[in-house]
Amino acid sequence: MAENLNTHTTSPLKIIPLGGLGEIGKNTWIFQYNDEIMLLDGGLSFPTEEMHGVNLVLPNIDWLIENQDKVMGMVVTHGHEDHIGGIPYHLQRLRIPVIYGPRLALALLGDKLKEAELLNRTELVSVGPRSTVRVGKYFLVEYLQNTHSIADSYTLAIHTPVGVVIHTGDFKFDHTPVDGRKFDYQKLAEHGEKGVLCLISDSTNAEVPGFTPSERSVYPNLERYIKEAPGRVIVTTFASSVHRINMLLEIAQKTGRTVSVVGHSMLNMIAKAKSLGLLADFPESLLQPVPVTNGLPPEQVLVLTTGSQGEPMSALTRISKGEHRQVKIKTGDTVIFSANPIPGNTISVVRVVDRLMQLGANVIYGKERGIHVSGHGAIEDQKLMLALTRPRFFFPCHGEYRMIRRHAQTAREMGVPAENIVLTENGDVVGLTPEAIRIVDKIPAGIDLVDASRSSMVNDNVLKERQRLAEDxxxxxxxxxxxxxxxxxxxxxxxxxxxxxxxxxxxxxxxxxxxxxxxxxxxxxxxxxxxxxxxxxxxxxxxxxxxxxxxxxxxxxxxxxxxxxxxxxxxxxxxxxxxxxxxxxxxxxxxxxxx
The missing domain is CATH 3.10.20.580 (Ubiquitin-like (UB roll))
Structure with a gap:
């Protein structure tokens, strides 16, 4: 049980989103009380079409660098790139004494820091369900197990001098999780009973009615398509979808198929998940290198690969172009897209689908096939979160403006007064006291662009020159x-x-x-x-x-x-x-x- 930090002070808690408001991605938060700052997540996003030669988009952290003597540490909710992908770049310029987070997230982050030779720049401390960590004098953070599209994901109960703030992280309420690790409803309800001052909640699916289906719901359709496939099956999904990978390995074993994994990020994720006990215990013979499965009858082979978003250098994109050294499409192959295109990636995905079909593959894709579900809660999930926590104030986050606005409407329907809801943009400084929530200031919150080489930043002048070159x-x-x-x-x-x-x-x-x-x-x-x-x-x-x-x-x-x-x-x-x-x-x- 976290200790009570309420000192009846009149100083407000300042909550500042640096990314994730009015957009999908680069989720990065600042919590400041008096002279201490706690960071929550440090994500990235991907470039739009007009960002020529740009590989990654990060929130600008110049304000943080100016105030880095106040930074006490960081807490991480889960291991998706839009929550941890920016941390290695920030650590090159910013001192973060300690980073707390789930084991999988920190295992992935540790690899990134090792590759960038930044492991000595911070201390990584793993946490588990209901762990409590202290960041500075003013923040005690409880880790509450939640359910999402990546394993080892958490909602945070942040105890501050002004009261308890719940940050949901990315979530949905999955009552039949693949790994059996259920959302910690009891702790959420307990905090709601004691009193939650403010709920900061994921808005990604705020326009989608109903509940988001369980991850387990895609199992029957995946099993049917794989079982009915006459030849080799190639399945692409998000490398981070450990639950989906678990199900696919189970189906492969059930249908007598040997599995090869193609794509560095998926190989790395499977290795990490296995070492942390997040992957089911399968016989070692189930997973074999591609040269081995290339020698097996096609109907006995399943290939797991990256590239569900049509990324230019991904394994599936190279396979669709005939450029992959080990995997070549043959007539009779079945390719299954167990993922929906992220907004902005649809054209890239369609081009990959077309090329695969031209090579003779049977391609199974689309929402109507029932082979993918979101990791974010829809309207009814969001209502349940509000009902369990019963917050006095509400701060919708993680989504484009229309999503955030619709989430605010849901909160009003659940009884939160309009004056107790704050709608913000990146860089807005939100002041929170036991009596009120309001925008009190603004800090710079632009973007930093990482060049395709990943070795340098692209400034505004360079980007404008590239745009002029491309256009004129x-x-x-x-x-x-x-x-x-x-x-x-x-x-x-x-x-x-x-x-x-x-x-x-x-x-x-x-x-x-x-x-x-x-x-x-x-x-x-x-x-x-x-x-x-x-x-x-x-x-x-x-x-x-x-x-x-x-x-x-x-x-x-x-x-x-x-x-x-x-x-x-x-x-x-x-x-x-x-x-x-x-x-x-x-x-x-x-x-x-x-x-």
Whole structure:
């Protein structure tokens, strides 16, 4: 039992979402009381189509870095990437003394930190059901088992000086969980009886009526499709879906199929789940490498693979393109998508399905097949959470704005007064006291973009340049000048990815003619010098004239705004009175202008 931290103080508890409000993903929370901060989760999300060359999207943590001396630690709810994926990147800049979390989440996080050589930056402490941990002076956190699409997932009861705050994490009420680990209804109801000041609750399925079906409900349909398949079966699902993987392994054993696992993330998840006792005890002979199952009759083989979202580098995408070294689609294969596309991934998934069909596979996919269920509670689940906890104040989270607004409506239907419900955006500082909840301030809450190389960040200017390149193309002009301010050679012009019409086919010639005319004005930029000394010029002013000339021609001839790069090579000069010349750029120009 957590001790009572209510000191009857008038100081408010500040709750600040850095991510997860008005969006799906990058769930990251700040809880601050006086001079101490506790973090809850540190997730990431994935780029939209216009984020060219971006691999991951993180919440901006500049405010946290400015206040990192106040950070006492972090608590983690579960192991999904949208809750732990950003932590390794944050630890490169932010000191987090200790991170508490479920065993599976910390096993996955530990691998990430080891790979990034960051294990010495924090202490990882595993917790179990009904564990209580202290973070600083002001926060005691109880871990309450819940049910979700990943094993080892928790709802948190956070004891603070102003009262108990329940953060649901991601949840649904699954009465027949695959692993038998049921939601801790008793503790939720106990807190509701004693008094919950505020409920912060997952809104992902706030628009979906009814209860979310149990994970176990997909078992009969999966079994039927696998049993009826005439040849090899390939099943793709989320690598984190340990419950689904457990069922598929059980079905494979039941139907006499040997299983191969394809995809690094799924192999890693299965290894972690097995070592933690989260995977059922199957005979070792059930799981075999692909070369072994390739030698078995097709009707005796089941392949588990990543790629349910059509990710470009995933195993299933490479299989659909015929690019996987070990798994090739053959006529008679059955491919089962035991996952629904996340918003934004539908087109990628459909393309994979089309390619698999073209290769001769029978593809089973779609909601109507009954082979996937969500890990998030629908409206009736959300009502049950409100009924068990009976909060005075309500803070809907984890969802796009329409979901959060609909969840607030559900709370009003359950008796929470409208004035006791707060609707926020990322960066809003919510002040919570025993008497009131309201937005009291705002902190910066932008995004940080991780380059596709995963080795650096993409700033706003770089992203804007990439967007311009993708939308309007690129024009490069290379010019070399003599000491007498004449062209040393014919200006070289390259136009890349720019849409042309009949009127603009001669764009290069028009630019070159305009540059020759601009050269006639170079005399205006001659600098006064001593008698007998060679002529000197204001090379910077000449450069600006040439840039303006190129931009003017392009604006007059094109309806688009391509990125323009003028590369100017000027003579080296010694006089300190002259603006420094630009460095030689012939090599750069040749590289840019190469076909």
């Amino acid at each position: 193309g690129f024009v490069a002009v290379a010019i070399a000048l003599t000491p007498q301010a004449t062209f040393a050679a014919r200006p070289q012009i390259a136009v890349k990815a720019v849409a042309r019409s009949a009127e603009t086919r001669n764009l290069e010639d028009v630019i070159r003619t305009a540059l020759v005319r601009a050269q006639e004005r170079f005399g205006e930029f001659r600098l006064p010098g001593e008698a007998g000394e060679p002529e000197q010029y204001d090379w910077m002013a000449i450069r600006q004239l040439l840039e303006r000339t190129v931009k003017q021609v392009i604006r007059e001839m094109l309806q688009s705004y391509p990125l323009i790069q003028v590369l100017l090579q000027t003579p080296q000069v010694d006089s300190a009175a002259v603006l420094p010349s630009l460095p030689p750029v012939r090599g750069e120009a040749e590289a840019l202008l190469a076909p």
